[in-house]
Amino acid sequence: MHRPTTEARPSIYYDYKVHKPWLPSAHATQERKKVVIAGSGPAGMVAALELARHGVPSVIVTSELQVSQGSRAIVFTRRSMEILQQVETADRMTENGLPWRFGNSYYRGQRVFRMEAPHDADDRFFPMLNIQQQYMEEYLLDACAANPLIDLRWGNKVIGVEQEEDFARIEIDTPHGAYTLETEWLVAADGGRSPIRTALNLQMEGASYEGFFVIADIKIDLPLPTERLAYFDPDWNPGNTILMHREPHGIWRVDYQLPAGETPEQALQPESLKARIDAQLAMIGHAGARWEMDWCSVYSARTLTLPDYVHGRVLFTGDAAHLLPIFGVRGANTAFQDAQSLGWHLAFVAKGLATEKLLGNYSAERVGAAREIIEEAGKSTRFMAPPSRGFRLLRDAVLSLSMSEEFVRPLYHWRTSRPHEYTDSVLNSAGDDDALFRSGPAHGAPPQNIRLSADDFLLDHLGGGFELIYFTEAAAIPESLQGVVAAVRARGVPLRVIAVGAVGQVDGADVSLADADGHFRRRYGVQASGAGYLLRPDQHVCARWLTLDATRLQAALNTALPQ
Amino acid sequence: MTATNKALTIPGLETVYDALASAIDEAGADKTELFLVKLALLNANALGHPERFEQHLQAALQDL
Numbered sequence: 221m222h223r224p225t226t227e228a229r230p231s232i233y234y235d236y237k238v239h240k241p242w243l244p245s246a247h248a249t250q251e252r253k254k255v256v257i258a259g260s261g262p263a264g265m266v267a268a269l270e271l272a273r274h275g276v277p278s279v280i281v282t283s284e285l286q287v288s289q290g291s292r293a294i295v296f297t298r299r300s301m302e303i304l305q306q307v308e309t310a311d312r313m314t315e316n317g318l319p320w321r322f323g324n325s326y327y328r329g330q331r332v333f334r335m336e337a338p339h340d341a342d343d344r345f346f347p348m349l350n351i352q353q354q355y356m357e358e359y360l361l362d363a364c365a366a367n368p369l370i371d372l373r374w375g376n377k378v379i380g381v382e383q384e385e386d387f388a389r390i391e392i393d394t395p396h397g398a399y400t401l402e403t404e405w406l407v408a409a410d411g412g413r414s415p416i417r418t419a420l421n422l423q424m425e426g427a428s429y430e431g432f433f434v435i436a437d438i439k440i441d442l443p444l445p446t447e448r449l450a451y452f453d454p455d456w457n458p459g460n461t462i463l464m465h466r467e468p469h470g471i472w473r474v475d476y477q478l479p480a481g482e483t484p485e486q487a488l489q490p491e492s493l494k495a496r497i498d499a500q501l502a503m504i505g506h507a508g509a510r511w512e513m514d515w516c517s518v519y520s521a522r523t524l525t526l527p528d529y530v531h532g533r534v535l536f537t538g539d540a541a542h543l544l545p546i547f548g549v550r551g552a553n554t555a556f557q558d559a560q561s562l563g564w565h566l567a568f569v570a571k572g573l574a575t576e577k578l579l580g581n582y583s584a585e586r587v588g589a590a591r592e593i594i595e596e597a598g599k600s601t602r603f604m605a606p607p608s609r610g611f612r613l614l615r616d617a618v619l620s621l622s623m624s625e626e627f628v629r630p631l632y633h634w635r636t637s638r639p640h641e642y643t644d645s646v647l648n649s650a651g652d653d654d655a656l657f658r659s660g661p662a663h664g665a666p667p668q669n670i671r672l673s674a675d676d677f678l679l680d681h682l683g684g685g686f687e688l689i690y691f692t693e694a695a696a697i698p699e700s701l702q703g704v705v706a707a708v709r710a711r712g713v714p715l716r717v718i719a720v721g722a723v724g725q726v727d728g729a730d731v732s733l734a735d736a737d738g739h740f741r742r743r744y745g746v747q748a749s750g751a752g753y754l755l756r757p758d759q760h761v762c763a764r765w766l767t768l769d770a771t772r773l774q775a776a777l778n779t780a781l782p783q
Numbered sequence: 784m785t786a787t788n789k790a791l792t793i794p795g796l797e798t799v800y801d802a803l804a805s806a807i808d809e810a811g812a813d814k815t816e817l818f819l820v821k822l823a824l825l826n827a828n829a830l831g832h833p834e835r836f837e838q839h840l841q842a843a844l845q846d847l
Contacts, residue, residue, distance in 0.1 A: 617820035627828050 270563020685714025
């Protein structure tokens with residue numbers, strides 16, 4: 221019998237709500253579901269919300285009765301906010317989070333590098349936003365609860381999976397005993413230790429780095445701005461790295477590397493934590509400052525991914541699919557991109573708008589993204605936590621040189637999470653004009669946001685399906701294009717037309733944006749009317765034309781929805 | 784390594800030889816490695832040519 225704790229988790233700042241478990245005894249026999257999602261973390265909930273947006277119902281089963289223990293993911297990127305905007309939780313993140321864009325690296329008491337993340341006037345969201353994961357989960361939970369297509373079941377733990385030809389049979393344990401649920405698709409969003417991955421005996425590929433890091437959240441009043449702080453090789457922790465981040469509610473994240481050979485159990489002893497946190501505070505000029513521990517944990521750096529995210533009727537996403545190093549805020553931010561991608565790919569297959577080939581593309585694109593992240597994050601990890609004597613020598617040489625030599629300082633800037641560009645996606649149109657554009661988002665790229673007025677941005681207007689952005693000064697979308705749009709819609713494919721450049725409402729367009737000063741066109745590399753961009757439901761570009769015609773629009777849509 | 788028109792003259796090489804030896808002594812035994820890695824990075828940056836640096840690595844790895 222599954223017995224999740226009914227005690228609210230302890231926290232200085234967060235008021236945990238313990239939910240009632242969903243009990244099979246209180247419900248009728250369960251018919252086969254379209255989609256069951258194991259896990260109510262960021263990946264699971266965003267996948268459910270994206271599926272619902274496309275009209276596909278899902279059941280989320282989650283083992284616990286409350287949101288995550290401790291702050292966990294605390295830094296969210298602009299692209300994550302754009303994805304959360306699509307599932308209507310970005311406003312609450314913005315209201316309660318702390319935006320930032322500067323990072324500082326210190327060595328021997330000197331600031332040797334200052335990272336300034338660009339903040340484009342066309343972007344609605346800041347490069348980074350700090351907020352504790354409990355709040356992010358709460359906002360997503362509220363969005364799920366408000367959605368009649370999402371059935372979230374607390375206290376439901378997956379204990380077994382069997383696969384048939386066209387469905388999966390899941391054994392679920394609850395505080396009133398087990399029940400069986402059949403589903404056409406099972407989304408494994410069950411986290412880094414994924415029991416489903418283990419049950420299917422799937423092996424991840426990649427590297428695990430030696431060395432542990434403590435993350436501790438402390439409540440303390442520090443008169444410092446919301447900027448990332450990184451300290452290399454300090455006297456109190458020679459050879460190792462310390463990171464600090466401000467969180468809402470007067471909480472600071474302190475993240476430090478352990479000396480070689482020390483175990484996580486030793487590191488989490490209260491006296492060890494206290495001595496090290498006091499030493500860190502003393503080093504930054506706040507010796508003796510009073511603080512209170514909220515939560516602490518230990519992690520190690522890993523760069524691992526499953527080589528395929530589709531296994532029969534089971535689809536992996538988020539940490540269940542890959543384990544990525546913390547440096548560069550890769551966990552939740554990658555999970556959002558995974559889940560957004562899975563949401564539309566799976567919805568289109570579940571609705572019969574494309575064949576299962578589309579799920580193969582989900583796997584190819586997101587495994588590709590994970591491998592790119594592993595490549596980039598591996599560089600950061602080798603600098604932060606050198607895996608061998610050679611790497612340590614090079615890192616130490618760079619620290620030493622950075623005191624006087626400008627050219628090595630960019631090595632302090634570990635690359636932060638950014639949206640993967642699906643440059644080689646099979647969904648990209650082969651016969652379009654992508655190669656002829658000199659600027660603007662290319663094949664597979666996420667869209668460039670555009671500020672339309674003080675509080676009005678392009679991405680506010682997008683979502684829910686394919687989007688054709690058509691640049692025109694005319695009063696109507698050409699009839700031949702309208703014909704293709706109508707035919708595609710008649711098949712049930714959501715496709716909206718955004719007209720850009722005309723003064724009034726354009727016939728045949730769902731949204732008309734004026735672009736009086738030509739700024740939108742310039743950013744999209746468009747010089748004349750008649751150009752167009754086709755965005756997929758995850759807003760990534762799959763085709764663009766300098767002069768769009770009906771035949772090429774149809775061809776691009778055929779390519780994007782493999783039959 | 785093949786000589787290029789930027790190769791050291793013999794007096795130049797002799798100057799570098801003495802200067803490097805003295806600097807290694809100045810750095811001290813426990814900082815020699817760190818010093819040499821810093822030097823290699825400075826020289827690599829001045830060289831501005833990752834492929835040629837790779838050739839230098841291979842040449843230096845020979846006959847250790």
